[in-house]
Amino acid sequence: MKINYQNLDLILQKFKTNPYKVYSVLTPHTGYIKEFKVKEGDVVKGPSGKWLEKPGTPLFILEREKNQKLIRAKTNGIVQKLRTDLLNKFVEAEEIVLEIKHPLSKEEIISEILLSALYIIRAPETARYILSPSLTSKLEKQGLGKVKVKKGEEILIMAFMKRETPIYFPEEGEFIVYHIYFTPFQLVERDQPLIGFCLEENLPYLQKIIERIKEEWV
Amino acid sequence: MKLEWHRKIKDLLDTAIYIKDIKGDDFLNISSLVDEISEVYENFYHYDEEFIENFISQIENRLKFIIEEGERTLTPYEIVKITRHPQRFTLQDILENVYDSYMELGGEGEINIDPAVICAKAMIVRKVGNELYFHQVMVIGHEKGHGEEFRLGGSAKPWGNEKALRYMKMAETEGIPIHFFIFTPGAYPIEDYPGSAQQIARNLYYMAKLKVPTVAFISEGGSGGAEAIGLADMRLMAEKGYYSVISPEGAAAIEAKLKEGRPPRELVEKCAKALKLTAKDNLEFGIIDKIIPEPPLGARKKDYEFFKKLRLELIKATDEVVLHTRSLKFLRKYVLSKQDTEDFKFFVNWDLDEDEIEILIENRYKKYRKMSQWAVCEPKSTFKTFFDFGHNLGLKFKNELKYRILRPGHKTFKKFLDELTTESSLLFKPVSDPVKTVYNLIVGKKIKTKLPAPLLTEEEISPYTSPLALEDKTVTCPEAEKYGCPDIWVPDLYGEYCGVCPNCGYHFPLEYKWYLNNLFDKNSVKTFNDNIASGNPLEFEGYAEKLKEARKRTGLKSALLSFEAKIGGISLVAVMLVGEFRQGTVGVAEGEKFIRAIELAKVTRRPFLALVHTTGGIRIHEGTLGLIQMPRCTMAVRDYVDAGGLYIVVYDNNSYAGPVASFLGSAPYQFALKSTRLGFAGPRVIKETTGQDVPPDYHSAENALKRGHIQGIWDRRELRKKLFTALLTMGGKNLYYR
Numbered sequence: 001m002k003i004n005y006q007n008l009d010l011i012l013q014k015f016k017t018n019p020y021k022v023y024s025v026l027t028p029h030t031g032y033i034k035e036f037k038v039k040e041g042d043v044v045k046g047p048s049g050k051w052l053e054k055p056g057t058p059l060f061i062l063e064r065e066k067n068q069k070l071i072r073a074k075t076n077g078i079v080q081k082l083r084t085d086l087l088n089k090f091v092e093a094e095e096i097v098l099e100i101k102h103p104l105s106k107e108e109i110i111s112e113i114l115l116s117a118l119y120i121i122r123a124p125e126t127a128r129y130i131l132s133p134s135l136t137s138k139l140e141k142q143g144l145g146k147v148k149v150k151k152g153e154e155i156l157i158m159a160f161m162k163r164e165t166p167i168y169f170p171e172e173g174e175f176i177v178y179h180i181y182f183t184p185f186q187l188v189e190r191d192q193p194l195i196g197f198c199l200e201e202n203l204p205y206l207q208k209i210i211e212r213i214k215e216e217w218v
Numbered sequence: 219m220k221l222e223w224h225r226k227i228k229d230l231l232d233t234a235i236y237i238k239d240i241k242g243d244d245f246l247n248i249s250s251l252v253d254e255i256s257e258v259y260e261n262f263y264h265y266d267e268e269f270i271e272n273f274i275s276q277i278e279n280r281l282k283f284i285i286e287e288g289e290r291t292l293t294p295y296e297i298v299k300i301t302r303h304p305q306r307f308t309l310q311d312i313l314e315n316v317y318d319s320y321m322e323l324g325g326e327g328e329i330n331i332d333p334a335v336i337c338a339k340a341m342i343v344r345k346v347g348n349e350l351y352f353h354q355v356m357v358i359g360h361e362k363g364h365g366e367e368f369r370l371g372g373s374a375k376p377w378g379n380e381k382a383l384r385y386m387k388m389a390e391t392e393g394i395p396i397h398f399f400i401f402t403p404g405a406y407p408i409e410d411y412p413g414s415a416q417q418i419a420r421n422l423y424y425m426a427k428l429k430v431p432t433v434a435f436i437s438e439g440g441s442g443g444a445e446a447i448g449l450a451d452m453r454l455m456a457e458k459g460y461y462s463v464i465s466p467e468g469a470a471a472i473e474a475k476l477k478e479g480r481p482p483r484e485l486v487e488k489c490a491k492a493l494k495l496t497a498k499d500n501l502e503f504g505i506i507d508k509i510i511p512e513p514p515l516g517a518r519k520k521d522y523e524f525f526k527k528l529r530l531e532l533i534k535a536t537d538e539v540v541l542h543t544r545s546l547k548f549l550r551k552y553v554l555s556k557q558d559t560e561d562f563k564f565f566v567n568w569d570l571d572e573d574e575i576e577i578l579i580e581n582r583y584k585k586y587r588k589m590s591q592w593a594v595c596e597p598k599s600t601f602k603t604f605f606d607f608g609h610n611l612g613l614k615f616k617n618e619l620k621y622r623i624l625r626p627g628h629k630t631f632k633k634f635l636d637e638l639t640t641e642s643s644l645l646f647k648p649v650s651d652p653v654k655t656v657y658n659l660i661v662g663k664k665i666k667t668k669l670p671a672p673l674l675t676e677e678e679i680s681p682y683t684s685p686l687a688l689e690d691k692t693v694t695c696p697e698a699e700k701y702g703c704p705d706i707w708v709p710d711l712y713g714e715y716c717g718v719c720p721n722c723g724y725h726f727p728l729e730y731k732w733y734l735n736n737l738f739d740k741n742s743v744k745t746f747n748d749n750i751a752s753g754n755p756l757e758f759e760g761y762a763e764k765l766k767e768a769r770k771r772t773g774l775k776s777a778l779l780s781f782e783a784k785i786g787g788i789s790l791v792a793v794m795l796v797g798e799f800r801q802g803t804v805g806v807a808e809g810e811k812f813i814r815a816i817e818l819a820k821v822t823r824r825p826f827l828a829l830v831h832t833t834g835g836i837r838i839h840e841g842t843l844g845l846i847q848m849p850r851c852t853m854a855v856r857d858y859v860d861a862g863g864l865y866i867v868v869y870d871n872n873s874y875a876g877p878v879a880s881f882l883g884s885a886p887y888q889f890a891l892k893s894t895r896l897g898f899a900g901p902r903v904i905k906e907t908t909g910q911d912v913p914p915d916y917h918s919a920e921n922a923l924k925r926g927h928i929q930g931i932w933d934r935r936e937l938r939k940k941l942f943t944a945l946l947t948m949g950g951k952n953l954y955y956r
């Protein structure tokens with residue numbers, strides 16, 4: 001589980017040259033595109049508010065069976081590649097109508113880097129998770145980035161309907177607990193990241209990269 | 219000597235600042251006068267005695283003129299500002315200056331379950347000749363404080379109102395009168411248990427039959443918050459107070475259809491005028507009983523003459539309530555009406571015996587029943603009045619005979635017969651059982667059950683197709699993103715699916731006629747009091763046109779439909795608040811129709827059902843005449859439930875504010891359909907009052923159920939069945955009457 005430095009450098013380079021992520025807006029189903037609510041280059045907003053209760057910017061209207069459905073932006077960004085040729089035309093499901101060029105924030109880039117650089121333990125089931133008592137006490141004493149785990153060591157407890165199942169660390173070698181993605185006792189969906197580990201030798205490099213991102217990105 | 223002058227100048231400065239706050243910076247150069255006084259006050263020791271003396275007398279004369287002029291040109295919105303000013307007297311000042319001694323209960327200052335509500339046991343002294351008589355009273359009221367933030371301007375939280383109720387019950391136990399003091403801009407609009415609306419409803423329900431004399435004094439009577447402690451036998455109001463269904467700012471926000479932000483100042487002033495919220499207006503409407511005069515531009519915390527007057531009026535008001543329950547009262551009532559000094563001519567004992575308590579409660583019911591009746595718009599003819607009177611009398615006579623005379627006799631006889639049968643069966647059982655068993659073995663006969671199960675069939679309802687179902691199109695469920703619901707074909711949705719998404723169960727709104735046809739037995743719905751129409755008693759500008767449009771669009775005359783109907787053969791009286799008519803808001807017409815319907819249910823001993831298609835609260839365009847429907851209708855509910863009636867409320871779509879905080883919220887059985895939004899105030903008002911955003915599902919039926927505000931969530935597709943079952947299970951053998 002060594003970090004491929006070259007690969008990471010490439011990712012970083014890619015983010016630097018193009019700190020955006022492009023989201024394609026697809027038609028959810030067949031229908032006619034009746035109206036575009038945005039123009040090329042318009043800035044759009046995704047859902048906002050504390051509970052994401054304020055809907056995103058309207059993008060276009062898709063009509064099927066006289067049902068005019070307003071399709072809204074799911075993320076912030078700038079509208080590009082707007083297919084104005086589709087206006088009043090029949091479209092199939094999952095047809096790309098426009099793209100939203102989403103500027104990546106510092107946190108999003110760090111998260112992307114970590115997800116590709118760390119060894120991630122993901123949730124095997126939708127359940128509540130807690131750290132094992134031994135790992136908790138070690139983390140309390142030493143803190144993140146210092147605690148080491150070995151193969152077969154109990155790291156997590158999956159709790160669901162009063163059933164508790166221990167989860168053991170599966171990889172050979174000594175890994176360091178680098179990042180915890182979940183809140184104890186909160187329901188975590190299946191396949192969501194729980195803990196990120198890295199090898200001790202990779203730690204300085206990883207920290208250096210994160211420092212660089214924090215400094216260089218606004 | 220100098221120190222006294224210094225204090226005097228401080229008082230003059232406070233007065234000038236007060237006038238400036240009320241009348242505005244430009245009023246008769248008041249700003250420059252404030253600066254002038256401040257200058258002298260700050261550099262007081264630089265001036266000689268003669269200057270100070272002349273200065274004081276000159277400023278006093280100028281202020282006197284400004285106050286007189288200010289009083290002469292006082293507008294309703296300035297009155298609102300007076301009531302909210304930090305220099306105005308508060309309940310704490312009243313406790314200090316009106317009562318002879320007091321002890322605050324349930325908290326002190328900030329260390330309190332709710333600092334906006336004060337409960338205190340107090341002593342008020344009556345002087346008769348050389349004798350002193352001590353009366354013990356319970357004082358319950360709002361405390362605005364002189365600018366203290368923790369008092370929240372007198373906005374009672376739900377647990378503050380619960381505290382008030384607790385001490386009302388204590389006063390009832392001890393048999394002492396209650397003096398309520400209303401100083402609130404409105405209740406604090408949060409749903410946390412016990413919930414703003416539900417707690418106000420509980421307070422009103424209890425106050426309807428409080429067994430002690432109650433007197434309310436209103437300085438700032440803001441909406442439902444005021445009603446929570448406002449249902450009293452005698453309602454006094456400060457001359458410079460306001461009593462309104464909504465704050466002028468709230469009314470302006472509604473008129474301007476604002477979703478956030480503050481309404482324009484001119485509109486706020488216009489609404490303050492249109493709402494007719496002053497003491498004079500409320501006295502004319504018959505909503506209050508008496509105005510307590512105040513000094514020009516309102517009483518402040520050091521106006522001791524006002525406190526003396528208030529003390530006299532409070533004793534007189536309590537006397538009057540008590541004397542109304544007594545047979546020998548005429549001379550004392552006459553003398554009391556002439557009483558204008560603190561030296562009383564006689565003593566009135568405020569303790570009531572059982573008969574007097576009964577009269578007290580009866581008087582209270584009659585008083586509120588009469589309120590706002592003058593504003594009911596109903597075509598009248600001598601013949602109709604005579605016919606209605608005769609019909610009601612006949613109905614009463616028939617039902618009294620049936621349920622009071624014949625039914626108890628029948629019940630007693632049946633009970634005796636049951637006892638006799640059981641006794642005799644036990645006596646003959648050892649002999650009859652073997653014979654029966656042998657007989658059954660030979661003949662093969664089985665013992666039949668005696669309990670026929672009531673049946674409910676779908677064929678009993680009138681076939682009805684919602685006009686919404688006639689379109690050939692599909693719609694998207696609002697919850698589609700969350701639950702992946704496919705688009706629904708409209709004829710299916712509004713036909714077979716009863717407006718419910720088959721995938722997630724989201725309830726789309728349906729027109730009120732759907733309920734009339736799909737819930738009740740075929741041809742069983744018979745509406746009554748259809749001629750009672752919503753009017754414009756305040757002559758609110760532009761409202762008459764809005765009413766006309768609503769009437770034309772819906773074909774209804776008010777937002778409340780009252781009718782007799784049957785569900786699976788069970789006869790009941792029902793009302794329905796119709797969302798299509800002014801968002802189902804409640805005004806005089808709706809209140810009167812509700813009371814008449816529940817009275818009919820009481821007389822004819824039938825269950826009473828309130829269906830809430832939608833209600834947006836009390837209709838602001840009818841001012842306090844609308845607001846008073848809260849206590850009026852709740853009293854009718856209490857009367858009905860106490861007499862043995864079964865009252866069920868079913869909410870759908872949106873139900874907010876006054877009605878939920880009174881006659882709907884006080885129902886013992888409340889249910890909501892899925893997707894209902896239920897609460898006291900909407901998100902805009904909550905944000906404005908508490909400064910916090912509320913989650914999108916804050917008012918959902920699920921949350922209302924979690925908080926214990928309702929007893930269950932129903933599906934519209936099963937509503938008829940659910941209602942039928944509820945009537946049978948909740949009503950049981952008491953279905954028609956206990």
